[in-house]
Amino acid sequence: MELISPTVIIILGFLALLLFFQRKNLRGPPCIRGWIPWIGAGFEFGKAPLEFIEKARIKYGPIFTVFVMGTRMTFVTEEEGINVFLKSKEVNFELAVQKPVYRTASIPKDTFFTLHEKLYVTIKGKIGTVNLYQLTGQLTEELHEQLEKLGTHGTMELNNFVRHLLYPVSVNILFQKGLFPTNERKIREFHQHFQAYDEGFEYGSQMPECLLSHWSKSKKWLLALFEKNIPGIKTYRSAKDNSVTLMQTLLDIIEMERNEEKSPNYGLLILWASLSNAVPVAFWTLGFVLSHPSVHKTIVEGISSVFGTAGKDKIKVSEDDLKKLPLIRWCILETLRLRAPGIITRKVMKPVQILNYTVPSGDLLMLSPFWLHRNPKYFPEPEVFKPERWKKANLEKNAFLDGFMAFGSGKYQCPGRWFALLQIQICIILILYKYDCSLLDPLPKQSSLHLLGVQQPEGQCHIEFKQRK
Numbered sequence: 001m002e003l004i005s006p007t008v009i010i011i012l013g014f015l016a017l018l019l020f021f022q023r024k025n026l027r028g029p030p031c032i033r034g035w036i037p038w039i040g041a042g043f044e045f046g047k048a049p050l051e052f053i054e055k056a057r058i059k060y061g062p063i064f065t066v067f068v069m070g071t072r073m074t075f076v077t078e079e080e081g082i083n084v085f086l087k088s089k090e091v092n093f094e095l096a097v098q099k100p101v102y103r104t105a106s107i108p109k110d111t112f113f114t115l116h117e118k119l120y121v122t123i124k125g126k127i128g129t130v131n132l133y134q135l136t137g138q139l140t141e142e143l144h145e146q147l148e149k150l151g152t153h154g155t156m157e158l159n160n161f162v163r164h165l166l167y168p169v170s171v172n173i174l175f176q177k178g179l180f181p182t183n184e185r186k187i188r189e190f191h192q193h194f195q196a197y198d199e200g201f202e203y204g205s206q207m208p209e210c211l212l213s214h215w216s217k218s219k220k221w222l223l224a225l226f227e228k229n230i231p232g233i234k235t236y237r238s239a240k241d242n243s244v245t246l247m248q249t250l251l252d253i254i255e256m257e258r259n260e261e262k263s264p265n266y267g268l269l270i271l272w273a274s275l276s277n278a279v280p281v282a283f284w285t286l287g288f289v290l291s292h293p294s295v296h297k298t299i300v301e302g303i304s305s306v307f308g309t310a311g312k313d314k315i316k317v318s319e320d321d322l323k324k325l326p327l328i329r330w331c332i333l334e335t336l337r338l339r340a341p342g343i344i345t346r347k348v349m350k351p352v353q354i355l356n357y358t359v360p361s362g363d364l365l366m367l368s369p370f371w372l373h374r375n376p377k378y379f380p381e382p383e384v385f386k387p388e389r390w391k392k393a394n395l396e397k398n399a400f401l402d403g404f405m406a407f408g409s410g411k412y413q414c415p416g417r418w419f420a421l422l423q424i425q426i427c428i429i430l431i432l433y434k435y436d437c438s439l440l441d442p443l444p445k446q447s448s449l450h451l452l453g454v455q456q457p458e459g460q461c462h463i464e465f466k467q468r469k
Contacts, residue, residue: 100205226267311468342451378403
C-alpha cells in the first residue's frame with residue numbers, strides 16, 4: 001500500500017484550514033428563531049418589541065437576527081454595523097419598504113419604484129430648508145384659526161388637544177385650504193378614521209388586510225376621501241398668492257408618469273407621513289416642557305420678550321423670531337431623541353460582512369434610533385430630558401448631534417423633517433403665548449408595543465389651558 005506523500009498531506013491540510021476559515025467567515029449572526037414554524041419568535045417579539053431588542057442585544061451581543069413571520073431581521077447596535085447600514089451599497093431602502101407601502105397604501109411595486117425618487121426630490125425641495133420659511137405666515141395663520149376654536153379656557157386630553165390643532169393645519173397647508181372638514185360630525189369622522197388607520201399602520205404594514213377589518217375600513221374611507229377631492233386639489237390656487245400646495249406639485253409628477261389612478265393612494269401616504277410623527281412629537285414636547293417647570297418658565301419668558309406678555313393678539317412669527325427662541329427647538333429635538341422610532345430598515349441585496357458575521361442577502365438590516373439615542377457614548381445621561389445638550393449642535397447649518405437618527409440617515413432621510421420642526425415650533429410658541437397651561441396628570445410612559453415611527457404614549461394625559469390676561 002502506497003503511503004500519501006507529505007506534500008499531499010500539507011496541501012490537504014491547507015485546504016481543510018481554508019474551508020474552516022471560509023465557513024467561519026460565512027457564519028451568520030446569532031439567530032432567535034422561536035419554536036413555531038413561520039411565526040418564529042413572533043409572539044415573544046410582539047409583546048414588547050423595544051424591550052425584546054435590548055434584551056437580545058445584552059444576551060447575544062452587538063449583532064443578532066430575529067426570525068418573525070417568515071422574515072429575518074438582523075439588528076446592528078454598534079459602530080461597525082451602523083456604518084454598514086448607513087454606507088454600504090449592498091443595502092437598499094426602497095426594497096425594504098416596498099411591501100409595507102403596498103399593504104398600507106395599495107401602491108404597486110412598479111409604481112413605487114417609478115415614482116419614489118422623483119417624489120422624494122420634489123418633497124425635499126418644496127418643503128426643505130430653501131423654501132421653508134415662506135410657510136411661516138401660513139402656518140401661523142392656520143394655527144391662530146384653530147386656537148380660536150379652543151376658546152379662552154378648558155381642559156382636554158393632550159393628544160386630542162394637539163390633534164385638533166395639527167390635523168387641520170397640515171391638511172389645509174399641504175393639500176388644499178378648506179379640505180379639512182369644518183362640520184363637527186365630519187371632523188369627528190376624520191379623527192376616528194385617521195386615528196384607527198394610524199394606530200393600526202404597523203400591523204397593516206405586516207399583515208394581510210383581510211385580517212384587519214377595522215383598520216381596512218378606515219383605510220378605504222380615507223382613500224375615498226382623496227378620490228372625491230383629488231379633482232379639487234388639482235385646480236386649487238391660493239387666493240393670496242396663487243401658489244400651489246405640495247400635493248398639487250406631486251400630482252403633476254404622478255400624472256406625468258400616467259399613474260393618475262394612484263393619486264388617492266399617494267394622498268393617503270402623504271397624509272400619514274405628515275401627521276403620524278408630528279402629532280406625537282408635539283404631544284411629548286409639550287408634555288416634557290410642562291413637566292419641567294424651569295424649562296417651561298424660561299420658554300414663556302423668552303416668548304414674552306419677543307412678542308409681549310398679553311395672550312390676545314394674533315402675533316406673527318418670523319424666521320428671526322424663531323432664532324431668538326432656540327430653547328423651543330432644543331426641546332423638540334431632545335423629545336425626538338427620547339421618543340425616536342424603534343427601527344429604521346434596509347434590505348440586504350448581497351451578503352455583507354459585519355464583525356465576524358456574514359449577513360445573507362434577503363435579510364432586513366435593522367437599526368434602532370430609540371436605543372442608539374440611549375448610548376451614553378453619544379448622549380451622557382441618556383434617560384434625562386436635557387434640551388441644553390443641543391447647544392453643541394450646529395443647527396444654523398442644519399447639523400444635528402452625532403448619533404442622532406430620529407429622521408433616518410443617508411440618502412433617504414425624512415424629506416419633511418424641516419417642515420415638521422417648523423410646524424411644531426410655531427405651534428408651541430402660539431400655545432404658550434396665548435395660554436397658561438398645566439398638566440392635570442403625570443406624563444405617561446411610552447408604549448412598548450410599536451417599532452414604526454415616534455413612540456406613542458401608554459395612557460392619557462390631560463391639560464388645562466387658560467387665556468393669558
